[in-house]
Amino acid sequence: MGRDLRALFSSNDRFDASEAFTNRQRQWELVTAALQEHLRHIANPAFDAEDLEIPRNNLLVFHGVGGIGKTTLSRKLEMALTSAEHRPAQWGAPTWAGERILPVRIDLSRAAGTDVERIVLTIRLALAGAVGRPLPAFDLALRRYWEHNHPGEPLEEYVRRSGLRGKFAELLPRQMQAAVGEVVGALELPGMVGSAVGQVTGALVRALRERRQTVRALAGCARLADLLEAEPDLDALSYYPHLLSWELARLPVKKRVVPVILFDTFEDIGDRTRRDFERLLQRVVWLMPGAFFVISGRSRLQWADEGLQGQLDFTGPAAWPGLATREAPPAHTAPATGGSRQILVGDFSPEDCDDYLARRLSRDGQPLIGEDIRAVITARSHGLPLHLDLAISRFLEIRRTGRTPTAPDFDHAFPALIARTLSDLTAEERHVLRSVALLDAFDLTLATRTAGLTHQVGAQRLTERPFVDENPYAVWLFHLHGAIRTTIRTADDNTDDRWTESDWHQAAERALAALGEQWTHALAPSRTLLVSCLRQGLRLARDHHLGLGWLTEAAWAYVGDSVWEPLAPPAPDEPATDQGQTAADTLVELLSTLARRQHEHRERTTDRLAAVIDTGLLPNDLSEMATYYLAKACRDLGRSDDSRRGMQRVADSGGRLAPAARRGLAHLARMAGDFPLARETARTLGWEGRHHRVMGDIWWPHGNINQAVAAYTAARSEAEQHGVAGEQATTQAHLALVTAFADPTRADDELLLAQQLLNGLDLRATTLTTQIAALIRDAGTDDIEDRAHILRTEIDVAGLTAALQATLELALAFHHAVRGSHQALASVTSRLRELTRGGDYAYYADIAAFIGDLPAETSSPVRWVDGEAATRDRWRALVIARRAETR
Template identity: 60%
Template sequence: MAGRDLRTLFGSNDRSIAAGEVFTNRQAQWRAVTAGLAEHLRYVGGPGFDVEDLEAPRRNVLVFHGVGGIGKSTLSRTIEASLTGGERRPAQWASPFHPVERTLPVRIDLARAAGMDFERVVLTIRLAIASLGRPMPAFDLALRRYWEQNHPGESIEEHLRRGGLLSRFSSAAALPDQMQSALADVAQALLLPGTVGTALGQGVGVLVTALRERRRSVRALAGCSRLADLLEAEPDVEALSFYPHLLAWDLAQLPPDKRVVPVILLDTFEDTGDRTHRDVERLLQRVVWLMPNAFFVVTGRNRLQWAEPSLEGQLDWTGPDAWPGLAPDTPSTRPGGADGAGGQILIGDFSPEDCEDYLARRLRHGGQPLIEAPIRRTIAERSHGLPLHLDLSVMRYLELRRRGRQPRVTDFDHAFPALITRTLGDLTTGERHVLRSVSLLSSFSVPLATRAAGMPQDAPALRLAERPFIRQSDSGVWPFHVHDLIRDAIRHADDSSDDRWSPRDWQRAAHRAFDALGAEWREDRRGDRAVLVGCLRQGLLLARDFGLGLDWLGDAAFRYVDDSIWEPLTLPAPGGGGTEGLRTAADALVETLGAIARRQHEHRERTAARLSAVLGSGLLPENLVELAAYYLAKAQRDLGLTDSSRRGMRRVAEADGRLASSARRGLAHLSRLSGDFPAAVEAAGRLGWEGRHHRVLGDVWWVQGDMDRATAAYRAGRDEAEEHGAAGERAMVQAHLAFAAAFTDPVQAGAELDLAQVLLAPLSLRSSEMTARIGVLVRDAGADADLPRRAAVLRTEIDVSGIAYAAAKLQLALCFHHAVLDAPEDLAPALARLRDLTHGDYAYYVEIAHHMAGLPLPEGAVRARWIDGEERTRERWRELVLARRRRLRVG
């Protein structure tokens, strides 16, 4: 549907610009309307429907709610136009599967700026029904009595003319005549002089008596059981709010072929009051309840709370039994209601495609989009799908052209203060304070929001959580987050509101939010990993952006690395990327944790470079230096830089800090790498659980060819990790256990490898994943002719990661395969490559490969210090090969 956008039209002198009002998408909402209306038509047309039943639950209301500027009013106007005539329906919207002739749409804007009071709401509904060309006798009689009492000396016709309603409804001029006709009929039936209107005092009394006695003279009205009571009541606004019952009754008396269903669209519902003052809302709810044969489409910023029992006493009908479709936990059954509950549907943001379509059609020049494609894409991306941002960007585009220069892409990296005004407009002071506070957080809960805002009670945060610009998700640690665009605007746009925050206010708020996150983590008795990571992500950004001290972040950082799970922290690097932006301790810690987590997905050279730069900056506090130093030493070990790794590990171990046990384990690993296995076993005896002693022993025993002792050590390490709730260590040890088991029993190894895959799946442990995948090749050694090709694929991935020891271990598995097949022509080049991969560290892999094949060691070969001596080690490895051959022959 395209109309004239007058505001844009008057924003430029260039008459060649076509400024069109654009309607985009919203097919899902239209489907919800047509489906709900069809369901309603079936209900009111059924044999059991009784318009005077005041106890039956009501399902005659559909609610669209959403943030300001999301397009609710545009949707309301378009629904009215589409139901008025098919030619005005947007091309994207399908035809309703019921005849629109059976509906009578009327839209009522409840905005304060529209000057709509309750009396005017009732008159608007009656004027729309006047188009049927029939009097509504019960309602008209009560309305005439109300009018004479409250507007003495003023005719309805004159009032409608002054209020502009006569010009809106073409049938409005007929209303006075219809009312006069109905009243004249009643006066004639009761033999009253003139009409009831001219003999109001006497006439009403006679009419009430006749109604109560069910006289045949007023048979047409006698069936309306509550008319007499309403005529006897004081004709004030309170009584007027019950008159819609009479209008509903009158509509039900029409012949079946003349009946219509009013579709009453109540827009800008939030302007009817707030959650404390519900006087107008109570009157409007009566209209909805008392007109069960009408269908209501409500659009506003907030959900209707009518289904909440807590409102009993503030409204006449409350609770889920009265309004089953409005209950928060009612699953949506209507098309397009996936984002809402039952009859309450959240208006979603535009998709990126819809945003660009809107911008392309909004301003046109010579039949082509005026706004260039790169600018359209930038605006669409910045808008996060909010139509108000698109509209403001269009006006900015015209303003820049008016200043005499061509707009550029950089002109639209812009936050609009109007977004703040629209968002804060109907919030209480407490809600505004909480909103600004939680805009510092990417997600939050009600208790976290209250603490971050420094509020003494939860009420403002509870109310804020119900606002449509607060999005809810069940997938994260905390359920709520502020709409991305609104959060950005509140943080960065110029705020001209009366209670705006100064830079010092924002700094104090950042301190509160930071402390609240620290308390949230420390008070988590379950030790939930997701809570730790969530607090760490948000706390690091606050500390970095506002120059805060690290405080609890140091403890949280050590806890993060303790379990070796490595969820990505996804923190943007300072200064747009790279260590050149390091300025504070928070910057350094962000970079440190980012490097540690990303090392599972980057080449180890990149990890080593990042951590070296952090240590070189001197920004890390003394208690956190060992964190960067230890993981730098690990990266150096993976890269084959053994001497540098040993120096780093020794420095961390001698400092005797939190990672001293891990560093001692690192030194034990380095002894193993060099082939000094007795030294590694001796070191393992001093490590304990903190140093992961069982894993260290397992790593020693498998290279001895003693897979039984290796798997026993790994199994003990896995059980110990499970006792301590260390998911990362458990998965890591399971991968090593599966690898060792693959040499002896392929069937058992299959089960162990499956378990390793399950334990590794939710984690990010790249080196352990490599170990498990090499274990799969060992399991299949000798049985799969395609194994060398599979090994080549895995070798490419290992080369990308920069994990040197994994490449050597893979080559050893390939040598095992060739030894089992007794294929010396394939084994020889495999041994040569293994020698190239193990200069210095892992040189004993070459010894093992010769033991497997029963080959003598070459002259001058470096020999390891084996636990049981070289000959016993040779026998064990050779027996593993021979056992695999026997198994394959039997198989």
């Protein structure tokens, strides 16, 4: 760590001024070099897997800002370590030979729902296939933990349900059972294999304490007896990796394997004030010195900080020598023994910015820059080291005047960033730079058009500058560094060629027009391009009060696919002016509401759409869009009269959504039980009104599965021909639902296809429909009611109770009918009658009665296409057929 002489000589005050930045590295070379060193370490005869006192250097940390590529790197490393064919050619071959490397990648993100149980199980599952034999010490402890904490839940069922699948997933339960069997045989305890694992454990502990010859194979594990005697809770589970480490160390040479465990998204396990999960995870690393760990996250690991004693079990530079050194080695060198194991992969994360600011200037070991000021600087910097340097300079300048710096002194961009950024640019490059500051991302064509130039050379030269980042996988390759972009847009620009407000407005108009041209004239238009153009275009129109132009057609294209990616552009860089809400603001709210309804209660959706309509700022066709989706939301909430009025208004207008509104009226007729009217309406709809899907919705309540399947199959084919991904997924989900009643085996395939079509889409109701279909497919099995209870809660949270709740109850009715549970069936039928008392979906209660061969209500408003008797016979036949299959 060098000395910051500029800061040191800026004041008469004596304070510590130190540099703290790290360098970037070639990550693959660092991994291979560190892993090679690790292999030499564990091959040393003096290595002891049970030694808890020697320092640990069995890890490498990659840290950097979000989106810089850490997860991609983690995945690449996993693949490269798995086999040579997956390793990029430029990475070069590793230098070790004859060693079996087992990469195990674990996603710690909140979305993955990872906990300590999943981590330990994932590692053991990977070893199940690599080792191919029981690991008795660990397996017996895990078996005891599992039976204590998951009574009645077989491990194999948990593995299946939790998604911990893999080609070796089935091996683990068998190996654990074999491990128990080995101990039972050694102790001569016949008949105790299986449920008596507690007795087996107790007998083993006594044998270990008594040093019996029969358990000499396990007696070498010094801490086994203590771990088996400890309360088998989550805390104890975090120590079980010690048993894994011992087992791996005593494997025969031919079976020996070195796990390389990659923990990704480390920042999601908590923060720097709550370290409970981190403490348990650190134990895994410490207690498996024979394994090598590659950890990726947004911040450095602080395990070498002695100030964390009490929060973590193993802290300080003596424990983690590789984490104590803050600088990474130069990119062309490998880390030396004991050298830095923390590698920066991009700009600083917020935590690292704060850490840097706190360390850069200090007095008596305490940060000179207060926490509130550090927070403002960090937010403004976007992780840019230059911004942090300028903020520190400003801090010192303010102190030199005799005034105490405050947080508001730093709530702005630094004009010096502009001067430094523009200092060596040509006039044309400066012009292009200001132009692309309006854009979230750009390519050469977009930059050139936004700048109003006729040639690309200026944009080409600009992209070679270090403050322009490149993402080869994005729609537009280039984007400005966040701090540079914000500064160019918002800081006072005192340069000679600065822009006026009119200049900025004209550039925004050119940028919006250029985005529209890219979308409308694309040789291969794609959903990704559409959404990207919309996001940038909506922000430009909103922030610069521009007309909607091509955004109207783009909005229709966005809605037409029914995919619903998030669209809300980021908040403006500058506070809103007093010019009032614009049509662009309203369109942003409309499209954001339609996307967010997949995650919000429908009540919230109706409020937001009503507010959009009330503004009166949208053109007529977009106002009809809001009206149509408001009517849909009302239908989901069971407000049929409000829905009918909205649908009729849109249908009468004859606009783009008129066919969809007529489909909505057909749905409302079906909901009311008037199937003949619904069928007559469906015949007039055509593809635009999704006629085949509407017919499928009519036929399956009649128990006419064959006609429903044919209708949904035709609907899916039409959606595929028109390239409407959302409609494909929706019709496939309905196809899986109806197939599940008649053919569970085929339903497996249909559900798999539905899940594939839903991948990447955001269709909450459709996703819930597939889960109901899975219940119907599994009717007659034991866990249906528990799964239904969870689904009922999800449906209620989504505000989709009107239709999906009734469908869920019907699935339960089918399940009880298959099992012959008459009382439970009667209870479900009663709930359905209560749910549909208002008249909508009353036919569900009738179907439940048909399923159970119960009398339907004489006052039922339902009008069946071919009469009640035929419908009853078809539903009873489905139940009888399923009973025969489940016997």
